[in-house]
Amino acid sequence: DQQVKQNSPSLSVQEGRISILNCDYTNSMFDYFLWYKKYPAEGPTFLISISSIKDKNEDGRFTVFLNKSAKHLSLHIVPSQPGDSAVYFCAAATSGTYKYIFGTGTRLKVLA
Amino acid sequence: GAGVSQTPSNKVTEKGKYVELRCDPISGHTALYWYRQSLGQGPEFLIYFQGTGAADDSGLPNDRFFAVRPEGSVSTLKIQRTERGDSAVYLCASRRSGGSYEQYFGPGTRLTVT
Numbered sequence: 287d288q289q290v291k292q293n294s295p296s297l298s299v300q301e302g303r304i305s306i307l308n309c310d311y312t313n314s315m316f317d318y319f320l321w322y323k324k325y326p327a328e329g330p331t332f333l334i335s336i337s338s339i340k341d342k343n344e345d346g347r348f349t350v351f352l353n354k355s356a357k358h359l360s361l362h363i364v365p366s367q368p369g370d371s372a373v374y375f376c377a378a379a380t381s382g383t384y385k386y387i388f389g390t391g392t393r394l395k396v397l398a
Numbered sequence: 399g400a401g402v403s404q405t406p407s408n409k410v411t412e413k414g415k416y417v418e419l420r421c422d423p424i425s426g427h428t429a430l431y432w433y434r435q436s437l438g439q440g441p442e443f444l445i446y447f448q449g450t451g452a453a454d455d456s457g458l459p460n461d462r463f464f465a466v467r468p469e470g471s472v473s474t475l476k477i478q479r480t481e482r483g484d485s486a487v488y489l490c491a492s493r494r495s496g497g498s499y500e501q502y503f504g505p506g507t508r509l510t511v512t
Contacts, residue, residue: 290440292440295438318499320499320500320501322503327505328505329402329489329491329503329504329505329506330441330489330503331503332500332501332502335499335500375440375441377440379499383454384429384446384453384493384499385443385446385454385456386431386441386443386501387443388433388440388441388442388443389440390438390439390440391438391439391440
């Protein structure tokens with residue numbers, strides 16, 4: 287039972303263009319969402335998060351959008367840079383539990 | 399400041415042996431998590447400590463897996479009678495309390511059971 291799904295295992299984008307990574311969830315109790323970036327042989331690194339009381343959160347080149355009715359969130363990276371090439375995971379939690387469920391990840395490749 | 403550290407970075411063991419994996423969280427972080435990540439998958443929740451006690455151990459797959467955090471800092475994940483299916487990267491993360499959701503991950507321990 288995959289409660290958090292990232293249906294695109296990989297994505298290639300040209301440098302300077304927008305990267306859009308998608309994530310869907312099934313558990314309506316989730317109300318806090320996070321995105322992590324992972325390079326090979328390293329642990330995941332926190333990127334950006336969003337609470338369900340918001341529908342958008344922005345931090346520099348990274349913006350996360352949340353559509354609660356569709357149970358969908360997306361991470362936008364603008365402009366994409368070669369250093370953004372990594373595996374991106376979305377994670378979801380129910381507030382107060384602090385137990386995180388991760389998606390399977392999307393491998394982003396930014397082409398120079 | 400120092401991040402989350404995990405030792406060893408790699409561990410190869412024979413089927414049936416016992417292993418211990420260590421996690422040293424960021425100083426002052428009261429919450430500590432263990433995850434398991436298999437190839438092509440996301441981190442899979444195993445157990446979460448708040449202080450010395452396990453707040454949620456619902457992800458431990460069976461009674462061969464056990465984790466402790468006796469002084470509320472360093473944690474050890476213990477796996478008895480290892481099986482080949484236990485081969486994975488074991489990740490540790492810590493989190494500051496007080497409503498913060500942001501976790502900081504260590505580099506992981508790659509466990510290979512032959």
